[in-house]
Amino acid sequence: MAIPEFIQDIRAKAGDTLLFLPGVVMVVFDNRGRVLLNQRADTGKWALISGIPDPGEQPAEAAVREIEEETGVSAVVERVLSVFTNEPVVYPNGDRAQYLDIVLRCRAVGGAARVNDDESLDVRWFALDELPPLGPIARGRIELALREDPTWFAPAPAPGLATGYRAP
Numbered sequence: 316m317a318i319p320e321f322i323q324d325i326r327a328k329a330g331d332t333l334l335f336l337p338g339v340v341m342v343v344f345d346n347r348g349r350v351l352l353n354q355r356a357d358t359g360k361w362a363l364i365s366g367i368p369d370p371g372e373q374p375a376e377a378a379v380r381e382i383e384e385e386t387g388v389s390a391v392v393e394r395v396l397s398v399f400t401n402e403p404v405v406y407p408n409g410d411r412a413q414y415l416d417i418v419l420r421c422r423a424v425g426g427a428a429r430v431n432d433d434e435s436l437d438v439r440w441f442a443l444d445e446l447p448p449l450g451p452i453a454r455g456r457i458e459l460a461l462r463e464d465p466t467w468f469a470p471a472p473a474p475g476l477a478t479g480y481r482a483p
Contacts, residue, residue: 317434321370331409338401338414339378340365342460343390343421349440350457351428352447353385356436361447363456365416374417382421386438389425396420396459397467420460 318326325334341364343351352361366381368374375392382390396418403413428438441447443457459467 317432319367319369322367326410331411333403333411333413335413335415337368337374338365338416339368339374339381340416340418340456341378341382341390341392341421342396342418342457343382343388343423344460345423345440347440347442349442350446351382351386351388351423351438351440352449353430353435354437354447356434359436361449363453375419378419378421383426383431385432385434387426387429387431388423390421390423393420393422395466396456399467399469418456418459 322334322336341351343364345351351364353364354361364382364385366377366385368377372380378392379390382388397416399416399418401414401416403411405411428440430436430438443461446454446457449457
């Protein structure tokens with residue numbers, strides 16, 4: 316996966332220290348109600364389109380850019396679905412990161428779904444009843460995008476209690 320230049324600069328100074336980073340995750344629908352997924356080059360698994368905003372970039376702006384860069388699809392952001400801090404990840408090179416994901420419902424307005432960079436092995440539209448294997452968090456995010464619920468976030472725990480929330 317392409318590492319943004321600003322993160323490479325931080326890593327040059329911070330080594331493999333845990334970085335807390337913003338992320339955007341997009342549930343993109345077309346006019347037929349299909350969802351756009353990419354098969355990630357790093358894991359081979361199907362996933363929602365996602366990325367890291369550049370410094371100073373608004374989350375919706377980053378979402379539109381990432382969708383276009385990774386899939387060739389032009390999209391607009393419709394609403395915020397959830398805000399959630401994920402568990403830390405350790406990459407094969409030892410770098411550690413934890414992401415605060417802003418999950419956005421988006422609608423395609425143009426372009427054609429295709430592999431548009433080196434981050435994907437495949438890019439496709441899937442009918443909801445024909446989704447490839449996806450993890451529970453991705454499935455929960457798609458389900459949330461189909462509802463008109465308010466934005467989901469993990470509530471603050473009562474004083475002295477730990478949270479056990481998992482992102483939908």
